[in-house]
Amino acid sequence: MSALRINIVLFGIGNVGGSLIQQVLESQHFFQEKYNIELRFPIITNSSLAFFEKEGLANTWEANFAQSAIPFRVEDIIEYTTNQGLENLIAVDATNSPDIVKSYISLIQNGFNIVAANKTANILHHDFYTEIRRNLKKFDKDYLYEANISAGLPILNTIKELHFSGEKITKIRGVFSSSLSYIFNRFGNEDIPFSKIIEDAEKLGYTKIDSREDLSGNAVAEKLVILAREIEHKAELKEVQIMPLLIPTLNETHTKSAYKNNKNLLDKPYRIAKLTQNENHVLRYVGEFDIESEKIEVKLISVPVNSALGQLQDTENLIEIYTKTNSKNPIIIQGTGSGKEIAARAILKDILKISNNIKQKETIWL
Structure with a gap:
């Protein structure tokens, strides 16, 4: 035939x-x-x-x-x-x-x-x-x-299959951005200024040339909206609560040249965040959809080094799927998620x- x-x-x-x-x-x-x-x-x-x-x-x-x-x-x-x-x-x-x-x-x-x-x-x-x-x-x-x-990861298929099999998903949380995974994985493991890691990420092509697009958190918010809709929630992008990684003195309102020349303004607040977290913790930028409260957030959190999120390396993504039958030990999907x-x-x-x-x-x- x-x-x-x-x-x-x-x-x-x-x-x-x-x-x-x-x-x-x-x-x-x-x-x-x-x-x-x-x-x-x-x-x-x-x-x-x-x-x-x-x-x-x-x-x-x-x-x-x-x-x-x-x-x-x-x-x-x-x-x-x-x-x-x-x-x-x-x-x-x-x-x-x-x-x-x-x-x-x-x-x-x-x-x-x-x-x-x-x-x-x-x-x-x-x-x-x-x-x-x-x-x-x-x-x-x-x-x-x-x-x-x-x-590179079977996230959508897994979410849909769980939902349409009748499994009640209670929370989805994870690192959805390879660029931001790289930035915070290095920041947690190395004694190096935050701005230097961002510049390295730009040079390596992990972020856009103007990394503010990545640091805004918008791309993570978009992925959360898609996931929410896959399990039949009428989420809208405007409903997502985004904690951007930019600061008032250096954000999207400034010129490209101002941002390029003043990235060091980001160093102090992130140095403080790193030093004031609990011992053996690292910072991670996550997206989270709490289904029961219908709250969708993009935020910076501190997690134990020995947790699944805390052990991420390089540009890895990791998504935790909490369900009624897996309320304490979530389903974890982890691996490299980007690249042409x-x-x-x-x-x-x-x-x-x-x-x-x-x-x-x-x-x-x-």
């Missing part, structure tokens, strides 16, 4: 998107032998240009894109896939842009399943969140996004899940 052809339209060919293409090309033969599927990329895009390839991508895709990509709209892509009779469609959003999210519903209505690293669709107003899922049900399509949270290859692999896993769902549906119809 010939392999089932899965047509992937990839939005975003940057670090994550490029890694995804490479992983698929390297494993294409394996997927055909193991799953009897062929993953193809008939269309790939960056923010403004699209490359259309009827036969799918080859190892020369970067050069071909540079030579032949043309301006596009999402409507053009939908029209092209319809005219070409392409089936088994998956739109992969490997961007950070809110623009493509505006087209999710239209894509679903025109035959696309969706896989996303982009968190935007899951943190907008709950009405939009609900409308996407209404259309998914109506058109019998899938939308997967394990890469939204600590891409890791995010691409998480996307690929979701693509394979949807591909398997498509195969099962075809078998039923046969």
